[in-house]
Amino acid sequence: LKEIRERLRFLNDVGLDYLTLSRNSGTLSGGESQRIRLASQIGSGLTGVLYVLDEPSIGLHQRDNARLLDTLKHLRDIGNTVIVVEHDEDAILHADYVVDIGPAAGIHGGHIIAQGTPQQIMASPASITGKYLSGELEVATPAVRREAKKNRRLK
Numbered sequence: 001l002k003e004i005r006e007r008l009r010f011l012n013d014v015g016l017d018y019l020t021l022s023r024n025s026g027t028l029s030g031g032e033s034q035r036i037r038l039a040s041q042i043g044s045g046l047t048g049v050l051y052v053l054d055e056p057s058i059g060l061h062q063r064d065n066a067r068l069l070d071t072l073k074h075l076r077d078i079g080n081t082v083i084v085v086e087h088d089e090d091a092i093l094h095a096d097y098v099v100d101i102g103p104a105a106g107i108h109g110g111h112i113i114a115q116g117t118p119q120q121i122m123a124s125p126a127s128i129t130g131k132y133l134s135g136e137l138e139v140a141t142p143a144v145r146r147e148a149k150k151n152r153r154l155k
Contacts, residue, residue: 003044003045006042006045007039007040007042010038010039010042010071011035011036011039013064013067013068013070013071014035014038014039014060014064014067014068014071015060015061015063015064015067015068016032016035016036016039019032029058029059030054030055030058031055031056031057031058031059031060032059034053034054034056035056035068038051038053038056038071042071042075045078046080047078047079047080048079048080049080049081050080050081050083051072051075051080051081051082051083052083052084052085053072053082053083053084053085053086054085055085055086055087055088056068056072056084056086057086057088057090057091062090065088065090065091066090069090069091069094072084073094076096089132089133092118092121092129092133093118093133094118095117095118096117097115097116097117098114098115098116098117098118098120098121098129099112099115100112100113100114100115100121100124100127100129100130101113102127102128102129103126103128113126113127113128113129114126114127114129114130118133121133122134
């Protein structure tokens, strides 16, 4: 019973409280599926486990993202190793150690550009990620937004 409660609490904490038992697993997003699998591990209380997660924050509201990060820290604190592939700024800033791989995507990447604490990444002149984290670079808000097509509406 304790394990079931832990799993349900975790599902709630990471923003999956809207899921129902009648939901077909094939309709879940990758992030939802990953968080459900993580919930099955949380309840077991295992230690000494290596968790590798690929962008677990995808599709999460900021509030739920903070809960996910707290859960990942808890997994670390009880004696597990947690490796997260992530592009989310909050996740990177809360990491113990960051490996910045680039300099670009696909065949133009795959090289370690910088590694260390988030502060060390921000101080690295070679790290574009560090420049965005520090605020030196930012994604500009478009001055003009495109008009919505009049025939496209939500019903």
